[in-house]
Amino acid sequence: MIVFLQSLISGVLIGGVYALIGIGLTIIFGVMRVINFAHGEILMLGMYLTWNLFTRLGIDPYVSVLICIPVMFVFGGLLQKLFINRMLGALPQNQILLTIGLGLIMSNTMMLIYTSDYQILTTSYSSSSFSLGGISISEPLAISFLITAAITAVLYWFLMKTDTGQAIRATAQDREAAQLMGINVQWMSILAFGMGSALAATAGALISPTYYIFPQVGGTFTLKAFVITVLGGMGSIVGATLGGIIIGVAESMSAVYISSGWKDVVVYVLFLLVLLFKPSGLMGKSRM
Amino acid sequence: MMKKLVSCVLAASFALPGLATAANVKIGVINSMTGPEAPIGENLTNGIKLAQEDLKKKGINVDLVWEDDTGKPQIAMSAMEKLATRDNVAGVVGPYTSACSNAVAKLAEKYKVPLLVPAAAKEEITRQGFKWVFRMNAPADQYAASLIDGALAMGKPKTVAFIYENTDFGTSTTKTAKEYVAKKGIHVVADEPYSKGSPDYRSTLTKIKSKNPDLVFMVSYVADAILLMRQAKEVGLKPQAFLGGGAGFTTVQFAKEREISNNVFSCTQWTEDVNWPGARDFFKRYKAKFGKEPTYHAACAYESMIIMAETAAKSAGNRDKTRTALKAGKWSGIMGDVKFEDYAGFTNQNNHQMLVQQLQNGSYETVFPTKFATKKPIFPFTGWK
Numbered sequence: 240m241i242v243f244l245q246s247l248i249s250g251v252l253i254g255g256v257y258a259l260i261g262i263g264l265t266i267i268f269g270v271m272r273v274i275n276f277a278h279g280e281i282l283m284l285g286m287y288l289t290w291n292l293f294t295r296l297g298i299d300p301y302v303s304v305l306i307c308i309p310v311m312f313v314f315g316g317l318l319q320k321l322f323i324n325r326m327l328g329a330l331p332q333n334q335i336l337l338t339i340g341l342g343l344i345m346s347n348t349m350m351l352i353y354t355s356d357y358q359i360l361t362t363s364y365s366s367s368s369f370s371l372g373g374i375s376i377s378e379p380l381a382i383s384f385l386i387t388a389a390i391t392a393v394l395y396w397f398l399m400k401t402d403t404g405q406a407i408r409a410t411a412q413d414r415e416a417a418q419l420m421g422i423n424v425q426w427m428s429i430l431a432f433g434m435g436s437a438l439a440a441t442a443g444a445l446i447s448p449t450y451y452i453f454p455q456v457g458g459t460f461t462l463k464a465f466v467i468t469v470l471g472g473m474g475s476i477v478g479a480t481l482g483g484i485i486i487g488v489a490e491s492m493s494a495v496y497i498s499s500g501w502k503d504v505v506v507y508v509l510f511l512l513v514l515l516f517k518p519s520g521l522m523g524k525s526r527m
Numbered sequence: 528m529m530k531k532l533v534s535c536v537l538a539a540s541f542a543l544p545g546l547a548t549a550a551n552v553k554i555g556v557i558n559s560m561t562g563p564e565a566p567i568g569e570n571l572t573n574g575i576k577l578a579q580e581d582l583k584k585k586g587i588n589v590d591l592v593w594e595d596d597t598g599k600p601q602i603a604m605s606a607m608e609k610l611a612t613r614d615n616v617a618g619v620v621g622p623y624t625s626a627c628s629n630a631v632a633k634l635a636e637k638y639k640v641p642l643l644v645p646a647a648a649k650e651e652i653t654r655q656g657f658k659w660v661f662r663m664n665a666p667a668d669q670y671a672a673s674l675i676d677g678a679l680a681m682g683k684p685k686t687v688a689f690i691y692e693n694t695d696f697g698t699s700t701t702k703t704a705k706e707y708v709a710k711k712g713i714h715v716v717a718d719e720p721y722s723k724g725s726p727d728y729r730s731t732l733t734k735i736k737s738k739n740p741d742l743v744f745m746v747s748y749v750a751d752a753i754l755l756m757r758q759a760k761e762v763g764l765k766p767q768a769f770l771g772g773g774a775g776f777t778t779v780q781f782a783k784e785r786e787i788s789n790n791v792f793s794c795t796q797w798t799e800d801v802n803w804p805g806a807r808d809f810f811k812r813y814k815a816k817f818g819k820e821p822t823y824h825a826a827c828a829y830e831s832m833i834i835m836a837e838t839a840a841k842s843a844g845n846r847d848k849t850r851t852a853l854k855a856g857k858w859s860g861i862m863g864d865v866k867f868e869d870y871a872g873f874t875n876q877n878n879h880q881m882l883v884q885q886l887q888n889g890s891y892e893t894v895f896p897t898k899f900a901t902k903k904p905i906f907p908f909t910g911w912k
Contacts, residue, residue, distance in 0.1 A: 241737070242733055242734055242737045245733040245762070246730035249729040249730050250730070253726065357749065359753055366758070366761055367761070368760070370763075375762050377758070449726065449757070456724075491730040495730045495733065499720070499721040499730075500720045500721060502725075
């Protein structure tokens with residue numbers, strides 16, 4: 240029973256961070272109908288930013304989120320303005336190639352600067368945990384989860400209640416109609432890409448105290464983000480949150496009850512089953 | 528004055544007989560000097576350079592022919608062909624990697640060139656009955672055996688849990704380890720391969736914790752080694768001992784993470800504090816000359832070059848005589864006693880004594896076998912701080 244609860248809690252906590260990655264991707268897709276295959280690489284940039292802030296300036300990884308968000312928001316906005324905007328009407332495969340190419344440039348640039356060595360960020364709490372009724376809960380993961388929850392809540396409020404948020408949602412629902420209503424859709428796209436990038440980078444910052452950092456780390460997370468987003472329903476924030484947690488728990492459970500070598504198989508079987516029986520994803524109908 | 532000098536020289540030459548005849552010898556070196564294996568290859572290069580200096584002091588001028596294999600077997604093979612046919616070397620030391628060494632071994636046999644492999648671990652290299660291939664270091668099966676032997680000498684472990692990456696390196700090391708524990712009557716309670724690069728091993732470690740094993744045996748590279756130990760601490764895994772099968776567990780980076788690396792056992796071919804003749808001196812001189820601490824690869828390469836050059840010089844560069852002398856000879860140096868024997872399917876294999884080391888307060892201490900130990904092992908595991 241303890242083992243079951245332990246793996247459930249670990250799964251939920253890690254799933255929270257996955258959700259953050261998925262939400263970023265889903266916002267970008269929702270507004271622009273572009274799948275950002277450089278999402279994992281943006282996360283990797285967030286990790287390196289956090290690592291640099293920590294090793295050079297001694298800024299705690301969780302505090303560095305405050306720096307990561309604006310910096311990567313601007314970075315994402317620039318990417319959108321300079322590259323992606325020009326491709327909005329283009330064929331989907333061209334958009335995919337563009338984002339893959341951007342991702343390759345990012346990871347190889349980082350390799351040029353930092354070499355392909357693993358960087359490990361060690362904080363005083365990197366391996367601490369506290370016990371809750373016999374179940375040990377990782378301190379860094381718990382903090383990440385709380386930060387993730389707070390960011391998701393703020394994001395939800397922003398999209399639901401503010402004028403800008405409503406404009407972004409309108410753009411996601413119907414780009415042309417939104418434009419006719421006087422919404423600057425170009426600007427909304429830049430905002431959405433900036434937000435998506437900031438969220439990916441935040442996820443990177445949040446996992447850096449418990450994970451290792453290297454230039455090729457992005458690929459794994461791009462794939463994960465893609466699965467989470469499709470599983471939850473493309474463009475749905477609630478779906479991405481749910482998807483992230485489901486993937487986290489599925490990984491954790493299959494590592495315990497099958498074998499950790501098989502956990503990816505379990506995740507993809509689950510993914511295929513959802514696609515077979517509910518092709519639009521779990522929350523497929525709703526658009527934010 | 529002149530007379531005095533002449534008599535001095537005469538006296539010296541009488542005191543050290545044979546030196547005048549064994550002046551020059553040509554030895555080939557194949558090593559990974561560039562390419563992905565270069566960071567470790569550098570250790571071998573430096574060890575060999577230091578050996579060359581020391582040989583010169585003994586009156587042996589070694590003419591080294593350097594070949595860079597860039598870590599690729601096909602390049603190592605063409606380097607061997609060149610050394611054997613064009614350069615006419617008396618013997619070859621190298622290459623570093625298992626893949627290169629295994630490829631080169633076949634050519635050494637073909638061209639009848641004595642080859643001394645300093646540090647490649649793949650068992651097969653000396654298991655093919657080759658007459659011209661010698662190996663200094665202990666092969667891979669010794670890694671697990673020495674750790675388990677160490678644990679058995681320190682306590683009475685009954686159960687063991689394996690957690691290892693599902694790559695060639697992880698699975699093959701664990702396979703020999705599993706066979707060995709079966710022989711020793713230790714029960715395997717968990718067998719967990721994992722795919723590299725996963726951010727979360729907590730659930731697997733919790734599962735292992737629930738089985739309450741006496742020993743936890745891990746095979747990982749450095750990043751996963753740190754992650755595994757961090758998360759083992761988080762879930763409160765507390766066996767009698769953590770055994771790290773080489774690789775990530777023997778790195779400076781791992782040792783730096785004191786909070787989680789303390790009291791972890793691992794095994795190695797050589798340490799600076801072992802009481803083999805000249806080991807500590809080698810460490811000091813190496814550090815002074817190259818500004819870095821030598822790894823066991825450096826020590827293996829150093830001793831290999833000393834043995835190869837001395838033997839070849841004594842045999843006046845004759846390959847056949849060199850081979851016979853290597854086979855018959857016995858040495859004692861920074862790698863302990865060296866003798867190339869045939870046993871357990873191996874041919875010309877130095878039955879090298881692996882060392883078990885333990886991280887105590889951030890530094891690696893040799894703790895087993897007892898006769899080479901500098902510190903007492905801390906056993907069982909004292910728990911997390």
